[in-house]
Amino acid sequence: MFSGGLDSSALAFWKRPDACLTIDYGQRPARGEIAAAKAICDELGLRHELLTVDLQALGSGSLAGKEPSGLARAEEFWPFRNQMLITLAGMRFLSEGLKEILIGAVSTDVHADGKAPFLRGIDRLMSLQEGGVTVTAPARALHPRRLLEVSGFPRSLVDLTFSCHVMEYPCGRCRGCEKHLETVDRLKTKGGETAEVI
Numbered sequence: 001m002f003s004g005g006l007d008s009s010a011l012a013f014w015k016r017p018d019a020c021l022t023i024d025y026g027q028r029p030a031r032g033e034i035a036a037a038k039a040i041c042d043e044l045g046l047r048h049e050l051l052t053v054d055l056q057a058l059g060s061g062s063l064a065g066k067e068p069s070g071l072a073r074a075e076e077f078w079p080f081r082n083q084m085l086i087t088l089a090g091m092r093f094l095s096e097g098l099k100e101i102l103i104g105a106v107s108t109d110v111h112a113d114g115k116a117p118f119l120r121g122i123d124r125l126m127s128l129q130e131g132g133v134t135v136t137a138p139a140r141a142l143h144p145r146r147l148l149e150v151s152g153f154p155r156s157l158v159d160l161t162f163s164c165h166v167m168e169y170p171c172g173r174c175r176g177c178e179k180h181l182e183t184v185d186r187l188k189t190k191g192g193e194t195a196e197v198i
Helices: 006-015 030-044 081-096 116-127 144-151 155-160 175-188
Strands: 020-024 048-052 100-102 134-136
Touching: 006 030, 006 144, 006 155, 006 175, 020 030, 020 081, 030 048, 030 155, 048 081, 081 100, 081 116, 116 134, 144 175, 155 175
Parallel strands: 020 048, 100 134
Antiparallel strands: none
């Protein structure tokens, strides 16, 4: 599962999957995600695929350009989003012998579908069905900065990543942009010294 954000990009660099799938499900920042994902896959020599399924009418919050739901802790909440994305990825690749779906969940995720109970449940659900597909989140216990360190993701590629929740260009104000900027700012200083300019 590849959005072109920092976390999924670091995971792709680290684990080198057979394919990186970006799904345009009707989210407002889809064009930015697609451009970033394609650029990063081109740089890394990874296979990139795009799947378009218009589910915008079923969304909520800032990702859908609608009022936030009162059910979640953050305004970008989209009901059952990771479940939907994982299901679509399974549908797309099962006929090609799919065995594992990797998702970029990290320790700072606030939504239930990025936390361990959901991840255990969806892994079990997918493995019970034809094909026996597993779902893993190798960075689930890692902070995003630690993921970048562990993966060895090149600083030269950080500017290609995209994390905005509301536009096809970084707005600089949404939670996704704020997380991105904070992570990049922390990368710029290491041990009191300015690291390689990003």
